[in-house]
Amino acid sequence: MSDSSLFVGKKGVGSENSITDTVAVIGLGLIGGSFAKALKENDGARRIVGFDRNPNELQAGLSLGVIDEAADSLVSAVKNADVVVLAVPVRAVEAVLDEIKTEFKPGAVLTDVGSVKGSFVKAVERVFSDVELSARPAVIPGHPIAGSEKSGVSAANSSLFVNHKVILTPLPQMGCEALKLVSALWVRCGATVLEMGVDHHDDVLAATSHLPHLIAFSLVDTLAGEGDSKEIFKYAAGGFRDFTRIASSDPVMWSDIFLSNSASTLKVLDHFADDLAILREAIATQDSKTLLGVFTRAKAARDHFSKILSGQAYTTIMNSKNVIFKLKPGGDVNGVIRVAGDKSMSHRSIMLGSLADGVTEVEGFLEGEDSLATLQAFRDMGVVIEGPDEGRVKIYGVGVNGLKQPPGPLYLGNSGTAMRLFAGLLAGQAFDTELTGDESLSKRPMERVAAPLREMGAVIETAEHGRPPMKIKGNCRLKGMHYDMPMASAQVKSCLLLAGLYADGETSVTEPAPTRDHTERMLNGFGYPVNRAGDTASLIGGGSLTATKIDVPADISSAAFFLVAASITPGANLTLKHVGMNPTRVGVINILRAMGGDIEVSNESVVGGEPVADLTVRYSQLKGINIPEDQVPLAIDEFPVLFIAAVCAEGKTVLTGAEELRVKESDRIQVMADGLKAVGVDTQVTPDGIEINGSEIAGGVVDSHGDHRIAMAFAVASLRSKGEITINDCANVATSFPNFEALAKQVGMQISVEHE
Ligand code: S3P
Numbered sequence: 001m002s003d004s005s006l007f008v009g010k011k012g013v014g015s016e017n018s019i020t021d022t023v024a025v026i027g028l029g030l031i032g033g034s035f036a037k038a039l040k041e042n043d044g045a046r047r048i049v050g051f052d053r054n055p056n057e058l059q060a061g062l063s064l065g066v067i068d069e070a071a072d073s074l075v076s077a078v079k080n081a082d083v084v085v086l087a088v089p090v091r092a093v094e095a096v097l098d099e100i101k102t103e104f105k106p107g108a109v110l111t112d113v114g115s116v117k118g119s120f121v122k123a124v125e126r127v128f129s130d131v132e133l134s135a136r137p138a139v140i141p142g143h144p145i146a147g148s149e150k151s152g153v154s155a156a157n158s159s160l161f162v163n164h165k166v167i168l169t170p171l172p173q174m175g176c177e178a179l180k181l182v183s184a185l186w187v188r189c190g191a192t193v194l195e196m197g198v199d200h201h202d203d204v205l206a207a208t209s210h211l212p213h214l215i216a217f218s219l220v221d222t223l224a225g226e227g228d229s230k231e232i233f234k235y236a237a238g239g240f241r242d243f244t245r246i247a248s249s250d251p252v253m254w255s256d257i258f259l260s261n262s263a264s265t266l267k268v269l270d271h272f273a274d275d276l277a278i279l280r281e282a283i284a285t286q287d288s289k290t291l292l293g294v295f296t297r298a299k300a301a302r303d304h305f306s307k308i309l310s311g312q313a314y315t316t317i318m319n320s321k322n323v324i325f326k327l328k329p330g331g332d333v334n335g336v337i338r339v340a341g342d343k344s345m346s347h348r349s350i351m352l353g354s355l356a357d358g359v360t361e362v363e364g365f366l367e368g369e370d371s372l373a374t375l376q377a378f379r380d381m382g383v384v385i386e387g388p389d390e391g392r393v394k395i396y397g398v399g400v401n402g403l404k405q406p407p408g409p410l411y412l413g414n415s416g417t418a419m420r421l422f423a424g425l426l427a428g429q430a431f432d433t434e435l436t437g438d439e440s441l442s443k444r445p446m447e448r449v450a451a452p453l454r455e456m457g458a459v460i461e462t463a464e465h466g467r468p469p470m471k472i473k474g475n476c477r478l479k480g481m482h483y484d485m486p487m488a489s490a491q492v493k494s495c496l497l498l499a500g501l502y503a504d505g506e507t508s509v510t511e512p513a514p515t516r517d518h519t520e521r522m523l524n525g526f527g528y529p530v531n532r533a534g535d536t537a538s539l540i541g542g543g544s545l546t547a548t549k550i551d552v553p554a555d556i557s558s559a560a561f562f563l564v565a566a567s568i569t570p571g572a573n574l575t576l577k578h579v580g581m582n583p584t585r586v587g588v589i590n591i592l593r594a595m596g597g598d599i600e601v602s603n604e605s606v607v608g609g610e611p612v613a614d615l616t617v618r619y620s621q622l623k624g625i626n627i628p629e630d631q632v633p634l635a636i637d638e639f640p641v642l643f644i645a646a647v648c649a650e651g652k653t654v655l656t657g658a659e660e661l662r663v664k665e666s667d668r669i670q671v672m673a674d675g676l677k678a679v680g681v682d683t684q685v686t687p688d689g690i691e692i693n694g695s696e697i698a699g700g701v702v703d704s705h706g707d708h709r710i711a712m713a714f715a716v717a718s719l720r721s722k723g724e725i726t727i728n729d730c731a732n733v734a735t736s737f738p739n740f741e742a743l744a745k746q747v748g749m750q751i752s753v754e755h756e
Contacts, residue, residue, distance in 0.1 A: 018043050019185055019188060020046075024083070028051075028066065030157075032153075035189065036061070045082075051070070074099050078103045087112070089256050090115065097127040115209065116205070117169045118198050141170070142167070142169075143201065144186070144191060145164055146164040163190060163192070205261070206268050213246050275294075292384050293384040325711060325725075325727040326727075333572035334747060335746060336575040337743050344490070345518050345522070345610070350375050350378055350395065359547050362392065362395065362549075363391055366552065367738060368736050374418045400502070409469065423470055427476065428501065436468060448486075448489065449496075458472065478504070479505065485512060502541055514583075560641050563592060564642065564645045570619050572619040574616070579615050587636075590635075595624070595625050597617070597620060597645075622646075624651035625649075627642075632660075636658075636660060640712075643672050647695060655691075665708065671704070672713070673690060674703070675714055697721040699722055701727075706731070709736070712740055715727065
C-alpha cells in the first residue's frame with residue numbers, strides 16, 4: 001500500500017521524540033478518538049492513521065485534528081502501522097481481525113481498548129490460528145479505565161486518560177518489547193499502566209464496572225415502568241441522578257460487554273442477588289441489626305474508598321505521603337487540654353465488646369489508625385459496630401463463639417498490639433485467618449506469641465524469623481497452660497489470656513515485672529473473672545462476657561508529650577484532663593518527678609475500673625538520674641520523649657534494662673540517638689539503653705523512621721532548640737494521636753505540617 005491510498009490531512013506532527021512511527025486507530029469512538037488525539041498532542045507517534053466504518057466519523061476525526069490521516073480501508077490503515085489499536089465494540093473484534101489478519105507488517109504490535117479481555121484473547125487465538133507465527137503481530141490486550149457516557153469522535157478528549165489507570169493483560173508468550181511500547185504510549189497520554197492476568201481483569205471489572213452498569217440500567221428501567229413513573233422521576237433528586245448517571249451509557253456497547261463477559265458477570269450478579277435477598281428479608285422482618293451491619297460496613301468501605309484501591313487498611317486516614325513536621329524554635333505550653341483516648345484500652349474495648357453477649361457502648365474511643373484497624377477487622381469478622389462518632393462506638397457483641405471468617409487477610413496497619421492480641425484470640429476460632437500489617441509491623445517479632453500459643457495447641461505459621469504475616473489455623477483445640485514470660489510484655493500476657501478464653505482449663509501467665517493490666521481489668525468489667533496472685537494472672541476457659549459501658553480515659557502515653565513539653569519550657573503551666581492513671585502506666589510521672597518535675601495530680605476518680613485524674617504540670621529545671629529499671633515497663637512507650645527531657649536536664653541520665661525499646665515501631669534507642677545527633681546532641685548508646693548528658697539542642701533535620709512517638713518527641717524538643725527542627729516521615733502520628741498538631745498549636749508550640 002502506498003501513501004497515496006490515504007487521505008492526507010494535516011501532516012503528522014510527530015518528531016524524533018515520538019515513541020513510534022505509525023499508530024493506526026481502528027474505530028474512532030470516544031475511546032479510540034481520545035487515544036488518537038492524546039497520542040497526537042503528546043507526540044506519542046510520528047503519525048496517527050485512523051479508520052472508521054462510518055465515513056462521517058472518519059472525516060470528523062480528520063477535521064477535528066484527532067488523527068493525521070484517514071485511511072480509505074481497514075487494510076490500508078493496518079498495512080504500514082507499527083502499532084494497531086483496535087477500538088471497536090467488543091463483539092465486532094473477531095470480524096475486524098478476520099479482515100486484517102494477514103496485513104500486519106513484520107514486528108507490528110496489536111492492542112485494544114475493550115472492557116472485556118477474555119473474549120478479545122479468544123478472538124485473537126481463533127483468528128490467528130491459521131496464520132504463520134512469524135506473520136502474526138505481538139498482541140498486548142489493554143483496557144483504559146476511563147470514559148464518559150458521551151460517545152463518538154466529537155467527544156474525543158485528549159486528557160481523558162490523564163491520571164487514569166490502564167490495565168494491560170499481556171499473554172505469557174508475548175515479547176516484553178511490545179509490552180514496553182504499548183505501556184509507553186499510554187504513559188505519554190498521562191495514564192498509569194498496570195498489569196494483570198486476563199481472567200483476573202474480567203472478574204475485577206465485572207464487579208467494579210459491569211455490575212454497577214447493570215444495576216443502573218435495571219433500576220431506571222424498573223422505575224420508568226412503574227405506573228406513576230412521571231411522578232417518581234419528578235421527585236428523584238441528587239441521589240437518584242448520581243446513582244443512575246451511567247444508565248445513559250451506550251446500550252449496544254454495554255449489551256456487548258455483558259454477553260462477552262458473561263461468566264464473570266453472572267458470578268458477581270448471583271452474589272449480589274443473594275445479598276439483596278438478605279436485605280429484603282431484613283426489611284420484611286424488621287431486622288435492624290442486619291441492616292445496620294450491612295450499612296455500617298458499606299459506609300466504612302465507601303468512606304475509605306481510596307484506601308481500598310491502594311490495598312491499605314481502609315478504615316484509616318493513613319496515607320503514603322511523606323508528612324513533614326516543621327517546628328520553629330521556642331514556644332509556650334499553657335492552657336487546659338484533653339488528649340486522645342487510650343490506645344491500649346481502645347483496642348481492647350472493641351475486642352471484648354465484640355466477644356460479649358449484648359451491646360457494649362464505648363466513649364472516649366481513640367479514632368487513630370491503629371484502633372480503627374482493629375475495629376474494621378471485627379467488622380470483617382461479622383460484628384456490627386456503629387461509629388466511631390466523636391469517640392462513641394456501639395458494638396453489637398456476637399458472643400465468644402460468634403465471630404465469622406473474614407473475607408480476606410486482616411490488615412492491622414502499624415499495630416503490634418492488635419497483631420499480638422488478635423493472634424491469641426484467633427487461635428481458638430473455628431476458621432483460618434491471616435494477619436498482615438504495614439512495613440514497620442512486618443518487621444516486628446511475633447514468635448514471642450506464636451511459640452507459647454503453639455504450646456497451647458495452636459497452629460500458627462509466621463514468615464522468616466518469626467515476622468508477620470501470621471497464618472493461624474482454625475479448629476485447633478487449645479489447652480490451658482502456665483507460661484513464665486521471658487520478657488515483661490503486656491501484649492504477650494494479653495494474647496495468652498485471650499487464647500485462654502478458648503482453652504480447656506486454666507491459663508496462667510507470670511510476668512517478670514508488672515506490665516499494663518488493661519486486659520485483666522476489662523475482662524473483669526465484662527464479668528469474666530481473671531485472678532491475680534502476685535505476679536501471675538490466670539483465667540479459666542469456656543466462660544462468657546456480658547456487654548458493658550466503657551469510658552476510655554485520655555492516653556497517658558499521649559499526655560506524656562505534653563508532660564515533658566511543660567516540664568522543659570520556662571513559664572509553662574498546663575493541665576491535662578481525665579488522664580488514665582493505671583498504676584502500670586504511670587512510669588512517666590514517676591520518672592519525671594524523680595528528675596525534679598512539677599506534676600500535680602487532682603480530681604482523682606475511678607471510671608469503669610480504671611483510675612483517672614487531671615494532671616497540672618509546670619516548668620522546672622530537671623536533673624539527670626539513673627532511671628530505676630522497675631520503672632521501664634511502666635513507661636515503655638514514653639522513652640522517646642523522656643530522652644528529650646534528659647537532654648534538657650542538668651547532668652547525666654542513664655537508662656538500662658530497656659532492650660525491648662529496640663523492637664518497638666522502630667529501634668527506639670538507635671533512632672532516637674540518630675535523631676538527637678542530627679539536632680546536635682551526642683549520646684552514648686548501650687545494648688539495653690542509653691546515656692544522655694544535658695546539653696543544648698541546635699536544631700536540624702530528623703528522620704522519624706515512620707515511628708509516631710519519635711516524631712512527636714522531636715516536636716517537643718523544638719521548645720528548647722536554638723534552630724528549626726524538621727521531622728520527616730510523620731504520617732504515622734495518626735496511628736495514636738490524630739490531633740497532635742492541633743493540640744500542640746493550641747498550647748503554644750510552633751508547629752506546621754506539610755504533606756508532600
Ligand atoms: C501495649 C503493650 C506494650 C506497649 C504497646 C501497647 C498493650 O507493648 O509498648 O504500645 O496495649 O498491651 P509490649 O507488651 O510489647 O511491651
